[in-house]
Amino acid sequence: MIDYQSVLNAINEAASKEKERGKIADYIPELAKVDVNNFGIHLIDNHQNNFFAGDSNELFSIQSISKVLTLSMALGLIGEDVWKRVDVEPSGDPFNHLSLLELENGIPRNPLINPGAIVIADILVSQLKNPKEDFLSFVRQIANDDTIDYDETVALSEKKTGFRNFAAANLLKSYKNLNNDVDAVLDFYFHQCSLSMNCEQLTHAFYMFMNHGKCRKNKAYLTLSQVKRINAIMLTCGFYDEAGEFAFEVGLPGKSGVGGGIVALLPNKFCVATWSPGLNPKGNSKLGMLALEKLTTETELSIF
Amino acid sequence: MIDYQSVLNAINEAASKEKERGKIADYIPELAKVDVNNFGIHLIDNHQNNFFAGDSNELFSIQSISKVLTLSMALGLIGEDVWKRVDVEPSGDPFNHLSLLELENGIPRNPLINPGAIVIADILVSQLKNPKEDFLSFVRQIANDDTIDYDETVALSEKKTGFRNFAAANLLKSYKNLNNDVDAVLDFYFHQCSLSMNCEQLTHAFYMFMNHGKCRKNKAYLTLSQVKRINAIMLTCGFYDEAGEFAFEVGLPGKSGVGGGIVALLPNKFCVATWSPGLNPKGNSKLGMLALEKLTTETELSIF
Amino acid sequence: MIDYQSVLNAINEAASKEKERGKIADYIPELAKVDVNNFGIHLIDNHQNNFFAGDSNELFSIQSISKVLTLSMALGLIGEDVWKRVDVEPSGDPFNHLSLLELENGIPRNPLINPGAIVIADILVSQLKNPKEDFLSFVRQIANDDTIDYDETVALSEKKTGFRNFAAANLLKSYKNLNNDVDAVLDFYFHQCSLSMNCEQLTHAFYMFMNHGKCRKNKAYLTLSQVKRINAIMLTCGFYDEAGEFAFEVGLPGKSGVGGGIVALLPNKFCVATWSPGLNPKGNSKLGMLALEKLTTETELSIF
């Protein structure tokens, strides 16, 4: 029996002493305001025991972590048809997502890079009556928490400065891989990224990915097969061009966001979320990466 | 003394018999309506003698040919500062203008590829009080022809379908190489491309490039040095990824447009324009390319 | 308790009926001679029970599967210094391994693409007294099988036609990421690829990757941490540009070779090898991929 709480305490203590905390994302002005000294971690095990330390109850912008949730909802709605419009291969490339899109005729490499997530957003905009409201309901349900909400200020901030996403959406449109208006799709996309959650809520929302597709209330949102596949995509594509490094150093499926959050999980064992807003040069939370490395090293638990 | 009229007649006759006339551009719906059987050619020599054959008085959409005119106006307005925002190297690449833009941090390769021309459009939108009106006046002046006008239907058609240009403009914006709003710059850009001119008008507008920067009325719009540089850029970059081929086969500075027009010139000798809407696989007018090859082969005139 | 034998029998039967068996690699002339109708599978579980079906005792050329074995030996010899010369990120790219090498200044993306494996070969040539003999001894030891040997005809065949590998090695040399002579390194490399093994032997050699680094005789060749990392690299990089697809469809760390072999494993549970020489368009054994998909679907076992 692993004493998760001790491990979390040790991680939190180490984090509090860390001088080099990375650099806060400043390309979304609203995100740049966060205090770099925050660090939180929350873990829920397969018996729904909760363990936590640090600022695990502070809300932050989940950003790209939301891509796993929209993908899950899209798979629930249209099933394997998703894969006609987006591939499942790692991109491995730091800088040229648009280049890849050109080379590959408008089929994004995977649903966790921006162009791929924009295609998924397009699917949801087509499928849902009230896209933003319906997706928010879905997140609240799987997390069993009605307080989760968008941060309109963040969504607006990104809308005003997200030129690269506008470029990606227009390029997708030129390849006929976007059915709705660019503005409508990106309005949804910027909202999904602006979801404000804390570490505890993230582990609750992602509980189903370690629990055969069933949430904490035992309701099934995904089939076992779908869960396995999403976990596989998280492992191979969840950390930008550091996915290989994360698999290598941590060995868990997971997803990071530029807001400094990371969520990861070991099937049948636990789901964990960390938050520390300082990023490493590849755009992943610096202390979050270290914390998860420490967690799998100490516990000797990983999928490998 | 060369008998240009005979050469033009022979070219026109050969063109009329050509069965393989290329494919009309269909990505701008409005352009797709043109009859593929059109062919016209007009040449003005350094004594302002005019020679012509075929449909040389039919109006067509000059499209990318306008990029030379906006570049000229921008050079007149802000001089060499233009080169801080756009380079002068051939792109040599058929497919990945956006990739190059990513690789090269938002500095377009040259002002005759779309991203480069969009930067030039941005300069004009910044510099001119009434950008569209003022640019139209400039074109009318250098051509000495007040009937030249935009084709609003074409401009609108491209606005509705020009997703790739929206992608490029947004990408430039993300690299801070676009000062005005994307929509304002592209509205100007789609209008410049929609300019409706015939072969005669084109040779009149481009007369200054073979005449030391002076138009037919002897008014100087560019310095000799500026003219030489623009001619150099036309030679190395004027024909998409077929620039080397055109230099190799024809040997004149020139510029083509997807409307099927080509304008080319031999400094101190002549300026010539052709129009035939069918394009070769690289996007240049099929019969226009053949016509100009024939012209320089028959006359043994070229810059080389 | 899973009845592996029944699953293997079903897989073998399905394979025998398959009409579309893929295309045999023909770029190494010697490999092109194999009969496309071969299919074999062998599985060893964590209690060292062996299960098999079809042509599981036929020898074939393991080709790229050898890259995992050289990497293991190199890690044993110089430890983490390996990672100074090769990265751990998936390449995700079908066609441009040399391009990536140019973009990334001579540091291969990972040790399982050719340029990366050539760097590992260079390390072994530097470290070993008799590189080819010593590496062969290593493979025989971990597999506990002294009959394993190189196929000199295959090695020679590849030497005569492996221009792309000569290109990669010279490019590495130009970036000073190859310490020995190109010819010496490639002679070793072509030999490692020419190793001739059957499905049973492959599972025995790879037993340690599912058994915490210990071979069937319980001797430790790698630390648990090293094993986990190699497994992570196999998962993210083991199947050329189909790694994401394999993680997605099969969900096991593994490695394929153009000889038609695939080896894969579930930590603490089993190691499995398949062989069928017909390849899919991405260069992985067509029937082997299907067999492993069926295995994890039927048994509901995967790392995810």
Added chain:
Amino acid sequence: MIDYQSVLNAINEAASKEKERGKIADYIPELAKVDVNNFGIHLIDNHQNNFFAGDSNELFSIQSISKVLTLSMALGLIGEDVWKRVDVEPSGDPFNHLSLLELENGIPRNPLINPGAIVIADILVSQLKNPKEDFLSFVRQIANDDTIDYDETVALSEKKTGFRNFAAANLLKSYKNLNNDVDAVLDFYFHQCSLSMNCEQLTHAFYMFMNHGKCRKNKAYLTLSQVKRINAIMLTCGFYDEAGEFAFEVGLPGKSGVGGGIVALLPNKFCVATWSPGLNPKGNSKLGMLALEKLTTETELSIF
């Protein structure tokens, strides 16, 4: 009547005062030994008057300038068949010649980048009885100078360190665009690059490119059409990724080499060669570029 001698004197004087003289190529060890203070210039006009200043009689390694001479000889031997194996488009790219080769299936962009010149070398090795001797004879004939010779030390130095060229040749071989052995072709290639000539000899060898294909003795080696095409290729491709810049600033067809030489010409007017071993960041002679800019600015002569 232009006073070329005065212009050359002024250029030479300016060069002698220049502090920033660029960086000598050090990747070929033998070239690194040259004194950076050398500067020479020689011009021959269409009446065969010779003008010169500075170190115009010092021998240096012509390197890539030789590519124009091998291309000329190959065109003379097999005519337009050359273009089946190499294209005529500018590459525009500083760093990824091998990448382009991969993207474009083994057809080099043009005959003046290394992979293209290696294909031309392969043609000569196939066509000539004694390739090195026969090519040397050709150069001596067109220059009317029997003292011209290879520098065996330079050829050997490049052979030992030219890994990138070995990479290119092997990659070409993998695409079946190299008929002879890599070693034989590169032995020829390294010799052609090692040709040792001075500024005067270069202008004499290139005299035919400004004189309709006829050398100073009035013997025709190329047709007018071939000369024009080679001039076009020099203009669009002669200066690595600075070809556009050279066309823009100087406006003459020409070719540079990493030994610090540049040769350029104005059809029917003059041929000029400069030498200064310090290179600018793009690999062209720093003072040579400035000298030619000055020459065309002062004389107001250029093809544009």
